[in-house]
Amino acid sequence: MATKPGIPKGTRDFSPIEMAKRNYIFSTIKEVFHRFGFEQIETPSMENLSTLMGKYGEEGDKLLFKIQNSGDYFSGITDEELLSRNAPKLASKFCEKGLRYDLTVPFARYVVMHRDELTFPFRRYQIQPVWRADRPQKGRYREFYQCDADVVGSDSLLNEVELVQMIDAVYTQFGIRVSIKLNNRKILSGIAEIIGEADKIVDITVAIDKLDKIGIDNVNAELLAKGISLEGIAHLQPIIQLAGTNDEKLAVLKEVLAGSEVGLKGIEETDFILQTLKGLEIQSEVELDLTLARGLNYYTGAILEVKALDVQIGSISGGGRYDNLTGVFGMQGVSGVGISFGADRIYDVLNQLELYPAHTTQTTELLFVNFGEKEVAFVLPVLQELRNAGVRAELYPDTAKMKKQMTYANNKGIAYVAIVGEDELAQGMILLKNMETGEQQSLTPEALLKQLRNK
Amino acid sequence: MATKPGIPKGTRDFSPIEMAKRNYIFSTIKEVFHRFGFEQIETPSMENLSTLMGKYGEEGDKLLFKIQNSGDYFSGITDEELLSRNAPKLASKFCEKGLRYDLTVPFARYVVMHRDELTFPFRRYQIQPVWRADRPQKGRYREFYQCDADVVGSDSLLNEVELVQMIDAVYTQFGIRVSIKLNNRKILSGIAEIIGEADKIVDITVAIDKLDKIGIDNVNAELLAKGISLEGIAHLQPIIQLAGTNDEKLAVLKEVLAGSEVGLKGIEETDFILQTLKGLEIQSEVELDLTLARGLNYYTGAILEVKALDVQIGSISGGGRYDNLTGVFGMQGVSGVGISFGADRIYDVLNQLELYPAHTTQTTELLFVNFGEKEVAFVLPVLQELRNAGVRAELYPDTAKMKKQMTYANNKGIAYVAIVGEDELAQGMILLKNMETGEQQSLTPEALLKQLRNK
Numbered sequence: 001m002a003t004k005p006g007i008p009k010g011t012r013d014f015s016p017i018e019m020a021k022r023n024y025i026f027s028t029i030k031e032v033f034h035r036f037g038f039e040q041i042e043t044p045s046m047e048n049l050s051t052l053m054g055k056y057g058e059e060g061d062k063l064l065f066k067i068q069n070s071g072d073y074f075s076g077i078t079d080e081e082l083l084s085r086n087a088p089k090l091a092s093k094f095c096e097k098g099l100r101y102d103l104t105v106p107f108a109r110y111v112v113m114h115r116d117e118l119t120f121p122f123r124r125y126q127i128q129p130v131w132r133a134d135r136p137q138k139g140r141y142r143e144f145y146q147c148d149a150d151v152v153g154s155d156s157l158l159n160e161v162e163l164v165q166m167i168d169a170v171y172t173q174f175g176i177r178v179s180i181k182l183n184n185r186k187i188l189s190g191i192a193e194i195i196g197e198a199d200k201i202v203d204i205t206v207a208i209d210k211l212d213k214i215g216i217d218n219v220n221a222e223l224l225a226k227g228i229s230l231e232g233i234a235h236l237q238p239i240i241q242l243a244g245t246n247d248e249k250l251a252v253l254k255e256v257l258a259g260s261e262v263g264l265k266g267i268e269e270t271d272f273i274l275q276t277l278k279g280l281e282i283q284s285e286v287e288l289d290l291t292l293a294r295g296l297n298y299y300t301g302a303i304l305e306v307k308a309l310d311v312q313i314g315s316i317s318g319g320g321r322y323d324n325l326t327g328v329f330g331m332q333g334v335s336g337v338g339i340s341f342g343a344d345r346i347y348d349v350l351n352q353l354e355l356y357p358a359h360t361t362q363t364t365e366l367l368f369v370n371f372g373e374k375e376v377a378f379v380l381p382v383l384q385e386l387r388n389a390g391v392r393a394e395l396y397p398d399t400a401k402m403k404k405q406m407t408y409a410n411n412k413g414i415a416y417v418a419i420v421g422e423d424e425l426a427q428g429m430i431l432l433k434n435m436e437t438g439e440q441q442s443l444t445p446e447a448l449l450k451q452l453r454n455k
Numbered sequence: 456m457a458t459k460p461g462i463p464k465g466t467r468d469f470s471p472i473e474m475a476k477r478n479y480i481f482s483t484i485k486e487v488f489h490r491f492g493f494e495q496i497e498t499p500s501m502e503n504l505s506t507l508m509g510k511y512g513e514e515g516d517k518l519l520f521k522i523q524n525s526g527d528y529f530s531g532i533t534d535e536e537l538l539s540r541n542a543p544k545l546a547s548k549f550c551e552k553g554l555r556y557d558l559t560v561p562f563a564r565y566v567v568m569h570r571d572e573l574t575f576p577f578r579r580y581q582i583q584p585v586w587r588a589d590r591p592q593k594g595r596y597r598e599f600y601q602c603d604a605d606v607v608g609s610d611s612l613l614n615e616v617e618l619v620q621m622i623d624a625v626y627t628q629f630g631i632r633v634s635i636k637l638n639n640r641k642i643l644s645g646i647a648e649i650i651g652e653a654d655k656i657v658d659i660t661v662a663i664d665k666l667d668k669i670g671i672d673n674v675n676a677e678l679l680a681k682g683i684s685l686e687g688i689a690h691l692q693p694i695i696q697l698a699g700t701n702d703e704k705l706a707v708l709k710e711v712l713a714g715s716e717v718g719l720k721g722i723e724e725t726d727f728i729l730q731t732l733k734g735l736e737i738q739s740e741v742e743l744d745l746t747l748a749r750g751l752n753y754y755t756g757a758i759l760e761v762k763a764l765d766v767q768i769g770s771i772s773g774g775g776r777y778d779n780l781t782g783v784f785g786m787q788g789v790s791g792v793g794i795s796f797g798a799d800r801i802y803d804v805l806n807q808l809e810l811y812p813a814h815t816t817q818t819t820e821l822l823f824v825n826f827g828e829k830e831v832a833f834v835l836p837v838l839q840e841l842r843n844a845g846v847r848a849e850l851y852p853d854t855a856k857m858k859k860q861m862t863y864a865n866n867k868g869i870a871y872v873a874i875v876g877e878d879e880l881a882q883g884m885i886l887l888k889n890m891e892t893g894e895q896q897s898l899t900p901e902a903l904l905k906q907l908r909n910k
Contacts, residue, residue: 004568005506005564005567006503007499007501007502008502008503008552011500011501012499013496013498013565013568013569014496014497015496015569015572016496019494019495019496020494020495034847035845035846035847036847037818037822037848039471039474039818040471040475041470041471042468042474043469044462044598045586045598046462046463046466046520046586046597047462048460048461048462051460051462062525063525065501065522065523065525066523067520067523068523068546068549068550070520071542073542073546073549074542082537083534087526087527087528087529091523091528094523094549095523109460110468113459113460113462114470119866121851121852121853121863123849131500131501133525142501143500143501156853158825158850158852159852169842276835279835280835280836280839329459330459363489363492363494364492367492370613377731380616380731380734381734381736387624388736392489392490392492393490394492395613395617396576397606397613397614397617398576398609408574412494412574
């Protein structure tokens with residue numbers, strides 16, 4: 001007997017119920033993307049390693065899943081090289097292709113490859129799995145879906161405004177209350193500039209983030225320990241203790257960053273986004289949050305992050321503006337701004353808050369019990385008519401015991417069971433049983449059709 | 456400057472239009488699957504090589520894309536082995552995982568792994584890409600989607616009947632006229648049995664298939680050349696020249712195969728399927744076709760194939776009954792029957808016959824031209840309301856030249872353009888232009904909303 005088969009660690013099977021919930025998530029997001037004029041593309045799961053390598057840092061290169069060349073994968077490798085056993089160096093000789101690590105680099109490659117067919121600004125979305133040879137842990141998988149929307153080829157801040165609207169529309173649709181955090185890379189650069197410590201941005205945001213927990217004195221002590229001058233720390237005080245409304249925060253920042261051109265630019269951008277949003281019906285709170293420092297190595301303008309208010313979980317969406325998306329592939333001057341929805345976390349949030357609409361996991365609506373050949377002959381045309389009318393219906397295929405058939409209906413969460421036994425057959429009637437209430441009705445085929453079609 | 460990036464041979468990018476068409480195909484098929492009570496699952500792209508190897512024959516093993524182990528992939532391989540450069544043998548040392556080659560083996564693995572959670576008969580469908588290191592050629596890709604529906608754990612022939620109904624429903628929905636070819640492995644076995652040549656099934660079907668082209672004499676000559684006895688060929692004459700209705704064909708077969716138990720069983724099964732279908736409203740012709748000999752190494756009962764009537768192309772769907780689906784993973788006695796829809800070919804057929812509904816590729820319905828800050832301030836709330844009402848609408852994000860914005864609308868196939876310039880702004884009106892007819896209307900925001908929502 002073969003051993004029970006398994007799947008590679010960090011990967012998952014999705015059951016019908018999980019798929020129904022995931023489909024609900026993706027179709028809700030897609031619906032919003034469409035309303036905002038975004039169009040879907042797909043790129044191959046495999047990219048040339050030359051496309052992927054060097055785009056995610058040294059650590060990222062190691063986390064790429066590489067695909068062994070077909071045929072004689074030893075060809076072109078000398079005996080000496082083989083015996084050197086230099087795994088990282090020889091990887092690109094054994095393998096020309098790798099699985100995509102994210103959707104951004106393949107998208108940049110797509111834009112460059114298809115530049116002549118595309119109309120800019122190009123609003124694209126993409127929902128596909130990505131693969132990372134990360135150490136698997138709770139909530140972290142080696143295969144997971146990303147769900148990205150980006151606009152490329154437009155510098156307009158209206159794109160940032162629309163991304164916030166889109167986030168708001170998605171989470172309003174889900175019924176998840178969120179806080180949308182907004183920051184700007186240029187403000188952070190401005191802060192670093194005025195204290196003369198360009199490379200200390202992360203240290204500063206990390207320290208500020210601890211204010212609530214450790215208090216102002218400890219924050220200052222930490223900044224000092226990180227090598228920031230006393231003068232710099234003095235300059236930072238209004239920023240560390242920044243509070244109040246977004247407008248109040250911006251007013252303070254404007255004063256503190258008066259000497260930094262880039263800082264003022266970041267304030268102006270943020271102000272535009274926040275003021276424009278004021279006139280629109282945003283359900284979610286939008287908060288200027290200077291501690292937001294995600295993706296500092298690629299975001300160049302706005303930085304966005306979304307926190308669920310009613311569940312303890314990391315950010316459930318994030319994004320921002322990145323200039324020069326396609327520069328690495330030789331196409332300069334194309335700015336992008338985008339947002340990524342974390343499907344796995346949204347899944348968990350919806351589960352915890354029990355926010356899935358009832359119809360999400362509804363599969364078959366009606367099961368006909370199978371009592372044998374004659375009854376089946378009566379049932380089949382009725383079944384066909386129901387399906388033609390869009391009703392999800394099944395006939396149990398085998399003449400099994402009633403109990404087994406009812407268990408099947410129960411396990412599958414089927415709402416109604418239709419019974420046609422000898423008596424019903426004689427009368428040309430169908431006994432319809434509501435599986436939730438236990439209620440039974442005797443109906444003609446026409447009445448059954450009418451009743452179920454109206455649902 | 457970097458060289459223009461490419462993608463691995465045999466893989467494809469899908470543009471927004473291609474995606475819209477593909478989504479139409481998949482959602483149509485899914486809708487039908489749901490009506491028949493099938494539930495979706497997904498399995499990981501990667502499976503352990505131990506799950507995949509040996510399931511597709513020696514040739515299949517070579518066509519598996521293998522994923523190099525992470526970290527030190529040399530570990531566990533001796534210097535001697537390395538220098539042997541035995542690529543096929545060492546593949547499973549360098550690689551523990553591979554990309555799935557089809558959806559059937561992962562499904563069998565899924566059923567065995569999750570047997571305790573599943574309720575049988577289990578009706579599952581699965582739409583995911585598969586990968587094969589085949590030589591790419593026209594219409595053959597290294598990454599392509601499969602779209603499979605199977606019922607496992609039921610021997611009932613009603614499943615075969617439903618699969619035919621499902622095929623019919625899908626193609627009726629698409630508007631593609633098809634012929635559904637039906638055969639039965641047991642009939643073929645019976646034929647081989649009565650002429651005493653069990654291993655000649657394929658030779659016989661291939662020869663019979665040529666009847667129309669080369670005539671009866673040449674068919675017989677070919678059979679002789681393939682080593683079939685003169686007596687056997689004499690026996691085969693009524694089968695080679697089988698014609699008429701399905702019932703007529705079955706009557707002839709019943710006589711010829713009277714001495715073969717398995718053959719008669721195949722006839723009985725086929726007869727049941729065809730008789731049962733007669734009572735239902737099938738749009739497509741269903742034809743008993745003995746030359747249909749696909750998947751002879753795994754199908755054990757019914758064999759199905761679908762041909763498009765109005766386009767010259769290979770089969771666009773295929774399937775059949777396979778006993779002992781899960782035996783290879785240690786779970787015996789589970790029979791399966793399924794059907795696979797060929798998305799790429801369906802795509803081509805719909806293109807050639809121009810059968811895509813107009814709304815398929817409709818993206819954004821309305822584009823607001825961007826005339827500057829003041830106009831945008833007026834437009835944004837209107838846009839928000841339109842989107843809330845489900846209208847797909849955009850605002851051109853930059854204050855670009857009118858011509859550029861209209862080109863954008865044209866290229867994206869946007870149906871309406873809304874213009875709010877200085878005059879319109881002063882009057883609080885919106886000029887709506889129908890991009891197809893050129894017609895223009897001046898509307899209040901409320902009237903615009905009403906008009907577009909009603910579409």
